[in-house]
Amino acid sequence: ETGVTQTPRHLVMGMTNKKSLKCEQHLGHNAMYWYKQSAKKPLELMFVYSLEERVENNSVPSRFSPECPNSSHLFLHLHTLQPEDSALYLCASSQDLGGVADTQYFGPGTRLTVL
Amino acid sequence: DQQVKQNSPSLSVQEGRISILNCDYTNSMFDYFLWYKKYPAEGPTFLISISSIKDKNEDGRFTVFLNKSAKHLSLHIVPSQPGDSAVYFCAASARGIQGAQKLVFGQGTRLTINP
Numbered sequence: 001e002t003g004v005t006q007t008p009r010h011l012v013m014g015m016t017n018k019k020s021l022k023c024e025q026h027l028g029h030n031a032m033y034w035y036k037q038s039a040k041k042p043l044e045l046m047f048v049y050s051l052e053e054r055v056e057n058n059s060v061p062s063r064f065s066p067e068c069p070n071s072s073h074l075f076l077h078l079h080t081l082q083p084e085d086s087a088l089y090l091c092a093s094s095q096d097l098g099g100v101a102d103t104q105y106f107g108p109g110t111r112l113t114v115l
Numbered sequence: 116d117q118q119v120k121q122n123s124p125s126l127s128v129q130e131g132r133i134s135i136l137n138c139d140y141t142n143s144m145f146d147y148f149l150w151y152k153k154y155p156a157e158g159p160t161f162l163i164s165i166s167s168i169k170d171k172n173e174d175g176r177f178t179v180f181l182n183k184s185a186k187h188l189s190l191h192i193v194p195s196q197p198g199d200s201a202v203y204f205c206a207a208s209a210r211g212i213q214g215a216q217k218l219v220f221g222q223g224t225r226l227t228i229n230p
Contacts, residue, residue, distance in 0.1 A: 004158065042119070043159075043204070043220040056217065090158055094216070102216055103149075106158030 003027065004107035006091050012113045013081065021076040021110045023091030031097050032074040033104065034066060035090040043090065049074060050097045081114045088112075118142045119207050121221035129229055134192040136224050138205030141186060147208035149218070150179060150190050152201045159204055163190070195228045202226070 004025045013019050025032065034046040048056035049068040063085075065077040074091055088111055092104040120139045128134045136150075146167045151159035165172040165179045165188070172179050178191045192199055205221040 040222070042117070042222045043218075045217055045219075048217075092158075097216060103161045103164075104216075104218060106151075106160070108156060108158045 004091060004093055004105050006089075006107035006110050008110060009108065010111045010113075012115065013078070014115050015081060015083070017081075018077070018079040020078065021089055021091075021112075023074040023076075023107055025072055025074075025091075025093040025105070025107075027093060027095075027105060029093040029095050029105075030071055031094045031102075032068060032071070033092040033094075034074065034076055035092065035106075037088040037090060037109075038084075039087070046076075048097070055097065078112075081112075083114050086112055086114045117222075118145075119205055119219050119221040121203075121205055121224050123224050124222070125225040125227070127227045127229060128195050130197060131194045134190075134195045134199065134226055134228070136190040136192075136203050136205075136226065138188050138190075138221055139186060140188075140207050140219075142207070142209065142219075143186070145207035145209050145219075147216075148179070148181060148188050149206045149208065150177075151204040151206060151220075153204065153223070154201050162203075192226075195226075197228050197230060200226060200228045 007022045031050045035043045037043045046060045047066045052068045067075040088109045090109045091107040094102045094104045149164040150162040152162045153159040163177045181188045202223045204223045206218045
């Protein structure tokens with residue numbers, strides 16, 4: 001595997017379920033990100049991790065809980081979601097936190113549907 | 116309040132001609148601008164970027180122009196090729212509270228190159 005991978009690619013869950021999204025990067029990067037893209041809306045930054053430490057939480061509801069056990073893996077734990085949380089969830093990584101030129105590399109995303 | 120706007124949701128261009136994608140922003144604190152390209156079922160991939168201290172950056176068929184006084188940037192693709200058909204996202208970079216690079220994205224423009 002190369003680049004940034006995400007599993008699962010598609011997920012359908014009920015509002016009372018608990019599920020997790022997984023992201024793995026094979027680029028040796030130190031920073032990882034979660035983004036959300038709802039229909040007809042721009043990508044929105046949710047969380048930023050650097051060296052396994054959360055450095056940014058963009059006012060995301062607590063029903064989304066990120067976890068970064070090491071610099072290669074990032075999880076997004078989901079519980080008691082709402083139908084409006086249905087969206088494409090994208091993971092990204094960058095070498096560091098940003099140097100302005102620190103390009104972010106994206107995974108293919110998980111298409112989440114909450115029933 | 117959307118800080119980065121791509122006002123054209125779609126654009127259709129003849130193969131071999133020039134494609135011009137536009138982006139406007141409102142926050143004068145943005146110091147770096149990027150264009151990402153997205154194919155269906157894939158994550159966005161970095162295309163080209165420009166620092167706020169420059170007004171032009173060229174990479175092969177792709178050129179990005181920045182007009183800071185107008186808070187406007189554009190991506191020129193010439194000549195356009197069928198493989199350029201994709202959704203193009205404009206993004207602007209700002210610093211978060213802890214120094215993390217935060218990308219703010221536009222809604223995207225779907226470019227279709229007709230043979």
